[in-house]
Amino acid sequence: MQFRTITFLAAATLALAACTNPDRFGRGGADGALGGGYGAGGVPGSASDPASPAYFQQTIGDRVLFAVDQSTLSPGARSTLDQQANWLNNNPEYTAVIEGHADEQGTREYNLALGARRASSVQEYLVSRGVSPNRLRTVSFGKERPIEVCSTEACYSQNRRAVTVVAAGLIG
Amino acid sequence: MRLLLRVALVLLTALPAAAQQGPLRIEITEGVIEPLPIAIPTFTAETPAAEAWARDITRLVAQDLIGTGLFREIPQDAFISRPGFDAPVQYADWKAINAQGLVTGAVSLDGDRLTVKFRLYDVFAEQPLGEGLQFGASTATWRRVAHKVADQVYSRITGEGGYFDSRVAFVEETGPKDARLKRLAVMDYDGANVSYLTDASSIVLAPRFSPDGNRLIYTSYATGFPQIYEMNLQTYAARPLGEQPGTMTFAPRFAPDGRRIVFSLSQGGNTDIYSLDLGTGERRRLTEAPSIETAPSFSPDGSQIVFESDRSGTQQLYVMPVGGGEPRRISFGAGRYGTPVWSPRGDYIAFTKQNAGRFHIGVMRTDGSEERLLTASFLDEGPTWAPNGRVLMFTRETSGAGGQPALFSVDISGRNLKQVPTQGPASDPSWSPLLP
Structure with missing residues (x-):
């Protein structure tokens, strides 16, 4: 019975995540670039409001990308994650699920394991920057949820990603 | 979920035991270049209501066997004789059209209960290959009966287990x-x-x-x-x-x-x-x-x-x-x-x-x-x-x-x-x- 309750909470958290991040597999995050200065205020809830999940998703960037069959973080990825960690430290009411993904060039189960590695790399880095591990959970989608659908490196490079999905409330 | 199938497996005792190792044999591991020609005349309907079932079951047996790539079906319009299930096989008629294997069968229907009998013959050895068999099942599971017949034929000719009833x-x-x-x-x-x-x-x-x-x-x-x-x-x-x-x-x-x-x-x-x-x-x-x-x-x-x-x-x-x-x-x-x-x-x-x-x-x-x-x-x-x-x-x-x-x-x-x-x-x- 105990685990049923926990399971329900996890599902509820994810449902909430789906709400605050309308595209929970992360379309459109990376091209948010550097609009809206940090701490500038802006329309509440919009990407220019530094306390909003939209700011996290679009302005900071909710994802980092990986090389083929790798889970190490590039300098650019670490820079994005530094900002993600700052945001999470400044907005303690939020928790995050880190989704690890792989491109389609691999077997299904290996890619699940590879996505788990990528999500874990991000989790470890965020924890090293002061985010409490209690606020972070990882999940791997392997190659099940590509963001780009072509079968060339242009798409594969976008699909080899870890996406930090923030949501208000408890974590499962 | 799985359709319940009560398969009555009855040996048809009218025939003498056949040779286990005839020339009618396919080795799967070696890769077959030329599929083995096989004749599968439409099974005899023993009751008028069984006619459509006999046709469908025969087609599915043939489809299973041909689908393996190991057999080539000889078209029915090439057949010289159309034997009754219990009549003696005229081997010369099947040799003449180069059928190496011959599958014969009979289907009867009683209520929703199908009874399917079949025999397999090695035409050039002029003898049956294995015993005749009889399967009983409800009409809802007719495909499984056909698969079981095909598994028997496949298994006797290749020496491997079957896989159609799966x-x-x-x-x-x-x-x-x-x-x-x-x-x-x-x-x-x-x-x-x-x-x-x-x-x-x-x-x-x-x-x-x-x-x-x-x-x-x-x-x-x-x-x-x-x-x-x-x-x-x-x-x-x-x-x-x-x-x-x-x-x-x-x-x-x-x-x-x-x-x-x-x-x-x-x-x-x-x-x-x-x-x-x-x-x-x-x-x-x-x-x-x-x-x-x-x-x-x-x-x-x-x-x-x-x-x-x-x-x-x-x-x-x-x-x-x-x-x-x-x-x-x-x-x-x-x-x-x-x-x-x-x-x-x-x-x-x-x-x-x-x-x-x-x-x-x-x-x-x-x-x-x-x-x-x-x-x-x-x-x-x-x-x-x-x-x-x-x-x-x-x-x-x-x-x-x-x-x-x-x-x-x-x-x-x-x-x-x-x-x-x-x-x-x-x-x-x-x-x-x-x-x-």
């Missing part, structure tokens, strides 16, 4: 590539009698049949996280297995005794292989390495497990004792090897290979020798063995934005590559054992 569990896929919906489904080996076991509300992956065919284990995202489940195929009831918060579990496979499974568990980014006793819930860790260990598969005697690991830097295949212990690497060719599956006969391990941007399904001996690649495409993966260990089914996915998966099968000789009919895109097949 089921395949798979994942039905709908929707665009970046938002696929997946449902667990089961069907007959030839795509008939599809039924769906889950709705499309969560991603489901890689089902596996229990050795008795009554249960499935698979991975589902029902909680939002990948976890392994067991489903009872009589009641559709599913239960989570080995749930532990903060972990992901996937790649479950049954032990040959059906009482234990092995699976992968990811924690802190590291994936290892565990075993779980389904009765007691006792869990044991079988590998302990910082690398990825997944896709385990038992040897049919239950003593060893083959799995994939990237401990060498790339995905390769390893064999370890069933209780864990030092693994022995068995794959050494160029490229990456994954999803090893031990043949139910114990003689081969099938696998997925990635090399130079292509995917292959291949087989090797259990020590890694005699590697042979059977297929090549943009994306082939996840072989599953037919119950007789002589045919493989796998997922083939096409490339690009409109890319879709489909099920294909191929002989271990590399011949007879063909798509398995499904209503829509499908992936992750798991072949059941031969049905009782």
Whole structure:
């Protein structure tokens, strides 16, 4: 019975995540670039409001990308994650699920394991920057949820990603 | 869920025992160049109401046999004689049209109860091959009766076990590539009698049949996280297995005794292989390495497990004792090897290979020798063995934005590559054992 309750909470958290991040597999995050200065205020809830999940998703960037069959973080990825960690430290009411993904060039189960590695790399880095591990959970989608659908490196490079999905409330 | 079939297996005693080793023989492993010509006259309807059933059953027997690529059906309009089921066979009439095998049958219908009798003849040896047999079943299970007849014919001519009276569990896929919906489904080996076991509300992956065919284990995202489940195929009831918060579990496979499974568990980014006793819930860790260990598969005697690991830097295949212990690497060719599956006969391990941007399904001996690649495409993966260990089914996915998966099968000789009919895109097949 105990685990049923926990399971329900996890599902509820994810449902909430789906709400605050309308595209929970992360379309459109990376091209948010550097609009809206940090701490500038802006329309509440919009990407220019530094306390909003939209700011996290679009302005900071909710994802980092990986090389083929790798889970190490590039300098650019670490820079994005530094900002993600700052945001999470400044907005303690939020928790995050880190989704690890792989491109389609691999077997299904290996890619699940590879996505788990990528999500874990991000989790470890965020924890090293002061985010409490209690606020972070990882999940791997392997190659099940590509963001780009072509079968060339242009798409594969976008699909080899870890996406930090923030949501208000408890974590499962 | 499974159609109840009461097969009465009755030897027809009118005929003398036949020679076990006649010239009517196909060796599957050697690759057949010229399919064996076989005549399958429409079975005799012993009651008027049985006529349509006789026609359908004959067609399905023929379809099973021709579908193997090992037989060529002689058209019915070439037949010189049309024998009654109990009349003596005029061998000369069948030799004249070069029929090497002859299948005759008779069907009667009583209420909704079908009785199907058949005999197989070696035309050039001028003798029956094996005993005549009789199957009884309800009309609802007529396809199974036809499959059982075809299994007998196939088995007597090839010396291998049959595989037509079997089921395949798979994942039905709908929707665009970046938002696929997946449902667990089961069907007959030839795509008939599809039924769906889950709705499309969560991603489901890689089902596996229990050795008795009554249960499935698979991975589902029902909680939002990948976890392994067991489903009872009589009641559709599913239960989570080995749930532990903060972990992901996937790649479950049954032990040959059906009482234990092995699976992968990811924690802190590291994936290892565990075993779980389904009765007691006792869990044991079988590998302990910082690398990825997944896709385990038992040897049919239950003593060893083959799995994939990237401990060498790339995905390769390893064999370890069933209780864990030092693994022995068995794959050494160029490229990456994954999803090893031990043949139910114990003689081969099938696998997925990635090399130079292509995917292959291949087989090797259990020590890694005699590697042979059977297929090549943009994306082939996840072989599953037919119950007789002589045919493989796998997922083939096409490339690009409109890319879709489909099920294909191929002989271990590399011949007879063909798509398995499904209503829509499908992936992750798991072949059941031969049905009782």
